[in-house]
Amino acid sequence: MRHLHPRAAIRGIGELKPQRRTEGVSTMELLMQVSAEAMADAGIAPDEIDGLLVGPQVGETPQHVPATVAEYFGMMPDMANLVDLGGASGPGMIWRAAAAIAAGQCETVLCVIGNHRNDPPPRSPNRNPAREFDTPFGASGANTSYALLMQAHMAAHGCRPEDYAAIAAGSRGNAQLNPMAIFHGAPASVEDVLASPLVAAPLHLFEIVMPVAGAEAVIVTTAEKAHAGPHRPVQLWGAGEKVTHRAVSQAPSITSGPLKPAIARALGQAGIAVQDIDFLSLYDCYTIMVAATIEDAGLCPPGDFGRWLADNGGMGPEARQPINTHGGQLGFGQPDLAGGMTHVVEAVRQIRGSGGARQIPNCDTALITGNGATMSEAVALVLGGAA
Amino acid sequence: MTVLSDLKVPGPTVTQLSDPFWSAAEAGRLHIQCCQACGRHVFYPRPICPHCWADALVWGDVSGMARLKSFSTIWKPGHPGWRPVAPYVVGLAQLAEGPVMLSHILTGDRAPQVGNSLRFAPTQVGARMLPLFELSQGTETQP
Numbered sequence: 001m002r003h004l005h006p007r008a009a010i011r012g013i014g015e016l017k018p019q020r021r022t023e024g025v026s027t028m029e030l031l032m033q034v035s036a037e038a039m040a041d042a043g044i045a046p047d048e049i050d051g052l053l054v055g056p057q058v059g060e061t062p063q064h065v066p067a068t069v070a071e072y073f074g075m076m077p078d079m080a081n082l083v084d085l086g087g088a089s090g091p092g093m094i095w096r097a098a099a100a101i102a103a104g105q106c107e108t109v110l111c112v113i114g115n116h117r118n119d120p121p122p123r124s125p126n127r128n129p130a131r132e133f134d135t136p137f138g139a140s141g142a143n144t145s146y147a148l149l150m151q152a153h154m155a156a157h158g159c160r161p162e163d164y165a166a167i168a169a170g171s172r173g174n175a176q177l178n179p180m181a182i183f184h185g186a187p188a189s190v191e192d193v194l195a196s197p198l199v200a201a202p203l204h205l206f207e208i209v210m211p212v213a214g215a216e217a218v219i220v221t222t223a224e225k226a227h228a229g230p231h232r233p234v235q236l237w238g239a240g241e242k243v244t245h246r247a248v249s250q251a252p253s254i255t256s257g258p259l260k261p262a263i264a265r266a267l268g269q270a271g272i273a274v275q276d277i278d279f280l281s282l283y284d285c286y287t288i289m290v291a292a293t294i295e296d297a298g299l300c301p302p303g304d305f306g307r308w309l310a311d312n313g314g315m316g317p318e319a320r321q322p323i324n325t326h327g328g329q330l331g332f333g334q335p336d337l338a339g340g341m342t343h344v345v346e347a348v349r350q351i352r353g354s355g356g357a358r359q360i361p362n363c364d365t366a367l368i369t370g371n372g373a374t375m376s377e378a379v380a381l382v383l384g385g386a387a
Numbered sequence: 388m389t390v391l392s393d394l395k396v397p398g399p400t401v402t403q404l405s406d407p408f409w410s411a412a413e414a415g416r417l418h419i420q421c422c423q424a425c426g427r428h429v430f431y432p433r434p435i436c437p438h439c440w441a442d443a444l445v446w447g448d449v450s451g452m453a454r455l456k457s458f459s460t461i462w463k464p465g466h467p468g469w470r471p472v473a474p475y476v477v478g479l480a481q482l483a484e485g486p487v488m489l490s491h492i493l494t495g496d497r498a499p500q501v502g503n504s505l506r507f508a509p510t511q512v513g514a515r516m517l518p519l520f521e522l523s524q525g526t527e528t529q530p
Binding site: 131137140147152155198201 | 396397398399400401402405431456457458459460461462463464465466469472474475477478479487488489490491500501502512517519
């Protein structure tokens with residue numbers, strides 16, 4: 001039994017091609033370009049936007065981000081906010097936009113997130129527990145945290161390095177079907193992944209996303225207004241969110257994460273079983289994240305992701321349940337905190353049927369996951385195409 | 388070969404609240420909070436117990452016995468100051484008293500395994516003594 005009365009739907013999307021360097025271009029410029037693209041895609045004029053959700057801007061606008069973006073865009077929204085959930089920020093914007101619409105505060109929300117990549121960013125200005133109690137021991141950055149998660153997962157379940165490497169290889173494979181992807185033209189086999197240098201064992205270089213500049217925008221509006229747009233409306237059928245910790249040492253579990261309850265809630269709201277989802281758009285900062293998410297989604301028992309993925313026929317558009325057809329962030333590149341929104345944008349493309357060479361036949365439903373910090377901030381969405 | 392005491396790396400950003408932990412480490416002791424209301428140990432330091440929210444935290448030394456919950460051998464450190472000693476091992480030390488600390492793990496010439504027994508090993512890193520852990524000699528892996 002599917003959710004029959006969605007209150008909000010996605011009418012427009014925008015995505016900039018990832019770049020390794022932006023050579024002086026500001027984040028604000030990227031946000032404006034991608035927003036113009038999303039409004040053109042939606043067939044919506046700027047004065048129809050009455051809600052604005054933005055992401056953190058590392059190193060450019062530490063405070064007053066919504067007002068700074070609104071002023072730059074020449075907009076005066078009736079609802080504006082910052083969503084700060086790391087890689088889950090993009091998916092987190094989508095249900096918040098729907099909630100603001102349901103609350104009667106606005107009708108059409110622009111969700112926009114991105115970042116430049118100019119000079120190397122300044123070292124962390126954090127003065128918080130993660131800085132005080134991790135960094136002094138030689139554990140700076142996300143690589144260490146996800147290596148700890150992966151080592152624990154391997155030890156608990158006996159999974160092999162090639163099981164995780166298959167996720168990186170599958171992502172690179174999908175990137176060959178996406179000319180926007182940073183690794184378009186650069187496939188990698190399981191052997192190539194395992195031959196890439198160890199960065200933080202057991203993580204190899206190709207199991208870690210490539211940092212890029214980029215921006216993503218999504219326009220959420222009422223279900224009725226979405227029907228007036230030029231594309232098939234992509235409705236929000238269900239959402240779930242969970243935040244459990246910040247530093248990996250404080251995680252309640254290091255082999256399963258907050259996506260487990262978030263996905264269960266999203267599927268429950270949508271009234272759909274995970275096995276019936278047509279497209280899995282799963283946050284993939286590292287290979288271990290996809291492995292843990294396949295298991296937390298209930299697609300297979302803990303430790304069985306490798307066998308499940310093989311039975312699934314890999315990750316491509318021809319697979320039983322295709323995964324991350326845009327290449328995932330492992331193949332597309334990670335535009336910092338906007339990386340999570342690439343999974344929303346790709347799901348919209350697939351449900352519209354505009355996936356081109358990587359289109360999944362008869363794609364009506366998608367599960368999107370977002371993940372932030374050290375498997376600590378989780379958002380899951382179920383999107384479905386309007387009948 | 389560079390040793391840990393020669394490193395130029397960021398130290399802890401000590402606060403008034405956390406000073407007893409870092410000061411004790413300087414003196415070679417592992418000193419954390421315990422809640423007198425619910426009996427649970429707390430790490431890192433808090434003003435109020437995060438388990439039961441009682442204003443009843445007291446400081447005390449703990450055993451220094453721990454279990455290796457997970458670990459990673461770091462080949463490319465996130466901070467350049469650590470490069471001279473790479474590869475090195477960081478890990479999650481689950482204290483016998485319950486809380487989990489991230490720390491630097493001294494492994495000697497042994498390959499660590501999840502579940503290994505650890506022992507508190509205060510060690511000079513750069514300019515100051517830090518609360519590190521080492522693999523216990525002659526102890527078996529705990530389940």
